[in-house]
Amino acid sequence: MNPGDQSAASIAALPGGEAVLRRWWHCIEDHALALLLGVMVLLPLVEIGLRQVSSGIPSAPDFLRHLTLLVGMLGGVVAARDGRLLALATATALLRGRWKALALVFNTGVAAAVTAFLCVASLQFVAQEREGGGVLAYGIPLWTVQSAMPVGFGIICLRLIWRAAATWWRRTFALAIAASLILAAVFPPAEIASLTLPALAALLAATLLGAPIFVALGGAAMILFWSRDVPITAVSIEHYGLVTNPALPAIPLFTLAGYFMTEGGASQRLVRVFQALVGWFRGGPAIATVLICAFFTSFTGGSGVTILALGGLLMPVLVAARFSERDALGLVTGAGSLGVLLPPCLPVILYAILAKVDIREMFIAGLVPALLLIAMTGAWGIWAGRKSDESRQRFDLREAGRALWAAKWELMLPVVAIVALFSGWATPVEAAAVTAFYAFLVAALIQRDLGILKDCPRVMAEAGVLVGGILLILGVALGFTNYLVDAQIPDRLAEWSAVHVQSRWVFLLGLNIALLFIGGLVEIYAAIVVVVPLLLPIGARLGIDPLHLGIIFLANMELSFLAPPIGLNLLLASYRLNKPIFEVTRAVLPLLGIRFIGVLLITYIPWITLMLPEWLR
Amino acid sequence: PVEIKLATILPVGTSGHKSLMEMRAAWQKAAGPAVKLTIYAGMADGEPLLVKKMRARQINAAVLTAVGLSEIDRSVSSLQMMPMMFHDWNEVDYVREKIRPELESRLRAKGFEVLFWADAGWVRYFSKEPGAHPDDYKKMKLFVLAGVPRQMEIMRDLGYQPVSLETEQILPSLTTGMISVVPVPPFLANALQFNRQAKYMLDMNWVPIVGAAIVRSDVWAKIPPELRAQLQEIATVAAGKIRTQTRAEDDDAIVAMKKNGLVVQPCTPEVLAAWRAIAQRSYPMIRGPIVPADIFDQVQTALAEYRAASAAGTP
Ligand code: NA
Ligand code: NA
Numbered sequence: 001m002n003p004g005d006q007s008a009a010s011i012a013a014l015p016g017g018e019a020v021l022r023r024w025w026h027c028i029e030d031h032a033l034a035l036l037l038g039v040m041v042l043l044p045l046v047e048i049g050l051r052q053v054s055s056g057i058p059s060a061p062d063f064l065r066h067l068t069l070l071v072g073m074l075g076g077v078v079a080a081r082d083g084r085l086l087a088l089a090t091a092t093a094l095l096r097g098r099w100k101a102l103a104l105v106f107n108t109g110v111a112a113a114v115t116a117f118l119c120v121a122s123l124q125f126v127a128q129e130r131e132g133g134g135v136l137a138y139g140i141p142l143w144t145v146q147s148a149m150p151v152g153f154g155i156i157c158l159r160l161i162w163r164a165a166a167t168w169w170r171r172t173f174a175l176a177i178a179a180s181l182i183l184a185a186v187f188p189p190a191e192i193a194s195l196t197l198p199a200l201a202a203l204l205a206a207t208l209l210g211a212p213i214f215v216a217l218g219g220a221a222m223i224l225f226w227s228r229d230v231p232i233t234a235v236s237i238e239h240y241g242l243v244t245n246p247a248l249p250a251i252p253l254f255t256l257a258g259y260f261m262t263e264g265g266a267s268q269r270l271v272r273v274f275q276a277l278v279g280w281f282r283g284g285p286a287i288a289t290v291l292i293c294a295f296f297t298s299f300t301g302g303s304g305v306t307i308l309a310l311g312g313l314l315m316p317v318l319v320a321a322r323f324s325e326r327d328a329l330g331l332v333t334g335a336g337s338l339g340v341l342l343p344p345c346l347p348v349i350l351y352a353i354l355a356k357v358d359i360r361e362m363f364i365a366g367l368v369p370a371l372l373l374i375a376m377t378g379a380w381g382i383w384a385g386r387k388s389d390e391s392r393q394r395f396d397l398r399e400a401g402r403a404l405w406a407a408k409w410e411l412m413l414p415v416v417a418i419v420a421l422f423s424g425w426a427t428p429v430e431a432a433a434v435t436a437f438y439a440f441l442v443a444a445l446i447q448r449d450l451g452i453l454k455d456c457p458r459v460m461a462e463a464g465v466l467v468g469g470i471l472l473i474l475g476v477a478l479g480f481t482n483y484l485v486d487a488q489i490p491d492r493l494a495e496w497s498a499v500h501v502q503s504r505w506v507f508l509l510g511l512n513i514a515l516l517f518i519g520g521l522v523e524i525y526a527a528i529v530v531v532v533p534l535l536l537p538i539g540a541r542l543g544i545d546p547l548h549l550g551i552i553f554l555a556n557m558e559l560s561f562l563a564p565p566i567g568l569n570l571l572l573a574s575y576r577l578n579k580p581i582f583e584v585t586r587a588v589l590p591l592l593g594i595r596f597i598g599v600l601l602i603t604y605i606p607w608i609t610l611m612l613p614e615w616l617r
Numbered sequence: 618p619v620e621i622k623l624a625t626i627l628p629v630g631t632s633g634h635k636s637l638m639e640m641r642a643a644w645q646k647a648a649g650p651a652v653k654l655t656i657y658a659g660m661a662d663g664e665p666l667l668v669k670k671m672r673a674r675q676i677n678a679a680v681l682t683a684v685g686l687s688e689i690d691r692s693v694s695s696l697q698m699m700p701m702m703f704h705d706w707n708e709v710d711y712v713r714e715k716i717r718p719e720l721e722s723r724l725r726a727k728g729f730e731v732l733f734w735a736d737a738g739w740v741r742y743f744s745k746e747p748g749a750h751p752d753d754y755k756k757m758k759l760f761v762l763a764g765v766p767r768q769m770e771i772m773r774d775l776g777y778q779p780v781s782l783e784t785e786q787i788l789p790s791l792t793t794g795m796i797s798v799v800p801v802p803p804f805l806a807n808a809l810q811f812n813r814q815a816k817y818m819l820d821m822n823w824v825p826i827v828g829a830a831i832v833r834s835d836v837w838a839k840i841p842p843e844l845r846a847q848l849q850e851i852a853t854v855a856a857g858k859i860r861t862q863t864r865a866e867d868d869d870a871i872v873a874m875k876k877n878g879l880v881v882q883p884c885t886p887e888v889l890a891a892w893r894a895i896a897q898r899s900y901p902m903i904r905g906p907i908v909p910a911d912i913f914d915q916v917q918t919a920l921a922e923y924r925a926a927s928a929a930g931t932p
Contacts, residue, residue, distance in 0.1 A: 051780075058769040061781060128672050132688070233673040241666045246763045246783055358789040424793025427782065485657065486622075486675065537629070537659070617792065617813060 034460035044433035059137035073152030075468015085212035108164035109177025110206035122149035218476030239475030253432035260439035264449030269407035286381025297339030301346035334591035337561035341366030477529035519560020623678035640855035701896035733856030738802030743815035807870035
């Protein structure tokens, strides 16, 4: 899991001069990425300041939207450089030696072909926009900024091939696969209709063998559009449309805030606080685990960072408090996905953008359901920790005070985020910038966990890489969704459900089961982008409030992190805590059942979700 | 067959969508299998994105307001983006008929045919506190749709405090007090429940929402000329229906909102004069940068004609 090491190793293998040059170039890329993110933080802050005295910078939101595009593409380029494009970690893990190398060459060939077509599609898009003559602001033509898309995909394509193997003849082999796929698409050897299925099959094989997720979704979208005789530019338009959505900058900005927190020393200080506050009573360590996991996940999204950052810290605490190994493992794994519904968690923001509901209303709607799930998990933890009685430590007021004082700045972080979001003087995007800036202040200037020049650019570039990987997936996933819309699948689903699904309860039960499977197989952001637009028309027809539908959807996603066989939390806990996946699955089963009941409650009692937003309206 | 894929932001089940479906049925009767019209309703994308999709040939027709149409040719903004220029629908209808050939030929030059023109209500000011005179609103924060920086500048230059937001942020931002005035047509205020927070409406026509259904010229040209004329005729009938319906819907919306406690602030002659003076000040900023100067002048000439004729009793 340390791809940076690989890249360092491949540089070390190069002759001296070239290696130095390359290292310099990589350093420039990282710093450019950090700089772009830095501007994204500062621009809204300046705007908030100026708004007090004038009406601010009229084109600030437009610059911010396009900065997101640049961060996304550059982040993707850097991720490709370091081999960190998000992929399914499946079959490649089982393969060894020559077979593994062969799989890599094959999936790279397919991935490079798809990326090359994404490059062409966005090139066509830029040409079309250039003709349209749009202007960003101050006379800057839009197409110049939009060119980041073809340039980015071009570089990603080359880097994929470069990383396919260490030897030139294997790279050539990957290139040959890519070239023959491109040729076959441009000069189809048979009827296009008869080529669609083989093309999709090849794509699926490459995905299982480790091709990046964005390749799977973007490739599927382009193949399907191709079969309907729609230009593949459609995918680029969707990509551009989503990445430059005015609310989207909240995603990189909150991600950055999360990175400042996890890369600093916040986790240790917070564990100490919760230990001191609730660790002393029966099952207290369980409560501490649940609260701290929810706290972390709300800032790091559904990325599984919580288990990676905290798993190693919390396991020993629980075991020391005489939790059985299995219960401790179950609790850490199960709690690791709590908090997906709490502000400022990214999946909620993404749903709000797609469903055209207000971000803040979604967070208000998610509050009670989130607390319910947290309480149910905590209750199980207390029950599991009943044997911890005798080992009870006494409550130490002084230690609690000291721990609270040491972590006061970190504890203020959610307060800053929530006040900024809900007080009414900032938009959600501006609130995200305020939060990121505060997290920077705490990590770099107050606690001094991070050196401003030594660590901050690195941490920001890390955040940029994650954002780049996610935005690539989101952009092309919407392209895929757009194919479904073009083929009128949502309408047909809505018509079908109008005939066959009379009761919303039946629909919701079907939805719960379907989502548990989808969530266990598909990356959460891609699932939101692809599935939500399909659900909205049906939900509207059955009279389900879009806020309620969203919370049901996200609560299901949160649950599916624990779903066998490949829920993300199972994989990450197994990886981080060094346990076989079977053992993790067995340990988390009771919590899986309890949380499923929680999801059912949220689903069938709309009041849990809608009470707060309706009261506040 | 010629496949026409028409996208609209009108949601499924609205009267506008029903009229489009009727038009589709009538087209099918007239053209048989020669023309296939697919309607994508409730498209959540903004209008600029729909224009991009038409340019890329993913869709080839759309129902757009002047916001989207002026992405294709700025001349169309003359019908919607000049505050207080038109006093009522009669004036809008008269001027639109006058400049229609010019607008249509400009859109044709950009590769699009107009199927029909339509409109969707008058924008009115909904506010949290009572207000009538323009100065009343200068104290309040005013909603401006995100992505139109020019409009921000204009409103700021006129002395207002504009805040740029997305449509879905309006209601919660009214609640938190981030904005307190929303200029929207009544049917939208009613549909999105803005009146729950903004209980005062100024009874004054600010700007009309004007739109059109357009289709890519290259696709339209594939249909034989006689059939095309027939389809165009059917579209015109549908447009008439949509127009009557939407105008009635606006009135119905006001009645419905009044029942829920909406206070309608009357627009006295003095108040009207003050607003007209403000609007006049914005015209130099609009003529040229937003509405092409020649079209701007044509609108004013046509209006002068109409007003002179109606003063003489022969509109
Ligand atoms: Na929003
Ligand atoms: Na939760």
